[in-house]
Amino acid sequence: MSKEIKKIGVLTSGGDAPGMNAAIRSVVRTCAYHHIECVGIYRGYQGMIEGDFKEMGPRSVNNIVNKGGTILKSARSKEFMTPEGRKKAYDNLVAAGVNALVIIGGDGSFTGAEVFNEEYGFPVMGIPGTIDNDIFGTSHTLGYDTALNTVVEVIDKIRDTASSHNRLFFVEVMGRDAGHIALNAGIGAGAEEILIPEEDLGLDRLLESLKKSKASGKSSSIVVIAEGDKIGKNVFELKDYVEENLPEYDVRVSVLGHMQRGGAPTCYDRVLASRLGVKAVESILEGKSNFMVGVLQDKIALTPLEQAIKGKSEIDRELLRVSDIMST
Template sequence: MANTIKKIGVLTSGGDAPGMNAAIRAVVRACSFYNVDCVGIYRGYQGLMEGDFEELNARSVRNIINKGGTFLKSARSMEFKTIEGRKKAYEQLTKNNIDALVVIGGDGTFTGGVYFSQEFDLPIVGIPATIDNDISGTDFTLGYDTALNTVVDAIDKIRDTASSHNRLFFIEVMGRDAGDIALNSGIGAGAEEILIPEEDEGVERMLESLRKSKMSGKLSSIIVVAEGEKSGKNIFQLAEYVEEHLEGYDIRVSVLGHIQRGGRPSCFDRVLASKLGVGAVEALLDGDSKVMIGLSHQHVVRVPLTVAINGEAKYDKELRRVADITSV
C-alpha cells in the first residue's frame, strides 16, 4: 500500500542513454508531488553497496531534463552479482530508511533488480533505458529515439561526401542483438542495404543489390551494418569482400561508435522519460513491485520484470519490406 513507502531510492545502471536524467527528474518530482522522500544513488548498484547516496528534492533536478548521460552516474558492478554484495546493498538501504527502489537501465539492471527484490522482499520498479530498444514489453526504451536521430544526422553528413565522390560507404551502427537502430536509421538515411543481427541473408544478396543499383544509375550508396550482424565478417572485411567482387566502387568504412550514446535527448525521449518516471513512483505507491514501466500504444503499462527480461525480440519485419521497396 501507498502509505508504507516513505522514501524511494533511484539509480541508473548499465550503459548510459539519453533521457536518463529526464527520468530521474520525473521520479524525484513525482516523489515530491506525493510527499515521499527521494534519495539519489550514485554509480548504480556499486554506489548502492557503498552507500553513495544524496537526498534529492524538486529543485535538485532543475535544468537537467535536456542533458545527455546521467548525473547519478552509472557503473557495472561484479560484486552486486554475488549474494554478499546484495546483502551489503540491503544494509545500506535499511540504514538509510529507503523503502523501495526505482532502477533505470536495461536487461542486466532488471535482472539484478529481480534477484535483489526477491531475496530481501524489497519493492523495485524498473524503467527501460537503453539505446538498443531491446527490452520486451515496451514499444520504446529511453534513448532509442535520440540515438536514431544521432545516427541519421551522422549518415546525412557522410552522404555529403559519398555523393560528392560517388562512393560506397559501409557504416557500422550500434546493436549487438537487435537490429532496430540499423533498420530504422537505415530507412531514415536512405540506405541501400541494411545488415542486422536477426537475419543473415548472405553477402551475395547485398552484392546482387549493389549490382542492380549500379545499373539503375545509383552513383553512391550507403550500407548500414549493425555491429552484431551475422555474416561472420567484420565491417572492414565486408568492405574488402565487396571491393574484390564488385568493380567500379570506391569504398569507405565508418564506425559511428560512442557518439550514438550521448547527446541532448529528443522531445520524444524527454516526454517518455517523464511518463515512465511518474509511472514508476505511482506503481510503487500502488504497492506494485518487480514490474517495468513501459509504453504500449502511447499508454503507460506495468509489465513483470521477468517478462521484460525474457521476452523475445520485437524485430519488425514490415520495416525490412519498406526498406527494400524504398531503396529501389
C-alpha cells in the same frame, strides 16, 4: 507490501542513454509531488553497496531534462552479483530509510533488481533505459529515439561526401542483438541495404543489391550495418570482400561508436521519460513491485520484470519490405 513507502531510491545502471536524466528528474519530482522523500544512488548497484547516496529535492534536478548522460553516473558492479554485495546494499538502504527502488537501465540491470527483490522482498520498479531498444514489454526504450536521430544526422553528413565522390559507405551502428537502430535509421537515412542480427541476408544478395544499385544509376550508396549482424564478417572484412568482388566500388567504412549514446534527448525521449517516472513512482505507491514501466501502443503499461528480461523484443518485419522498396 504493507509497509508504507516514505522514501524511494533511484539509480541508473548499465550503459547510459539520453533521457536517463529526464527520468531521474521525473522520479524525483513525482516523489516530491506525493510528499515522499527521494534518494539518488550514484554509480548504480556499486554505489548502493558503497552507500553513495544523496537526498534529492525537486530543485536538485533543475535544468537536466535536456542533458545527455546521467547525473547519477552508471557503472557495472561485479560485487552486486554476489550475495555479500547485495547484503551490503540492503543494509545501506535500510540504514538510509529507503523503502523502494526505481532502476533505470537495461535487462542486465533488471536481472539484478529481480534477484534483489527475491532475496529481500524489496520493492523494485524498472524503467527501460538503453539506446538499443532491445527490451521486451516496451515499444521504445529511453534513448532509442535520440540515437536514431544521431545516427541519421551523421549519415546525412556522410551522404554529402559519398555523393560528391560517387562512393560506397559501410556505416556500422550499435545493436549487438537487435537491429532496431540499423533498420529504422537505415530507412531514415535512405540506406541502400541494411544488415541486422535478425536476418541473414547473405553475401550474395548484398553483392546483387549493390550491382543493381549501380545499374539503376545511383552514384553513391550507404549500407547500414548493425554490430551484431549475421553476415559473418566484420565491417572491415566486408569492405575488402566487396572491393574484391565489385572492383567498380570504392568503399569507405565508418564505425559510429559511442557518440550514439550521448547528446541532448529528443522531445520524444524527454516526454517518455517524464511519463515513465510518474508511473514508476505511483505504481510503487499503489503497492506494486517487480514490474517494468514501458510504453505499448502509445500507452504506459506495466510488464512483470521477469517477462521483460526473458522476452524478446522483435523488429517490425514490415520495415524490411519498406526498406527494400525504398532502395528501388
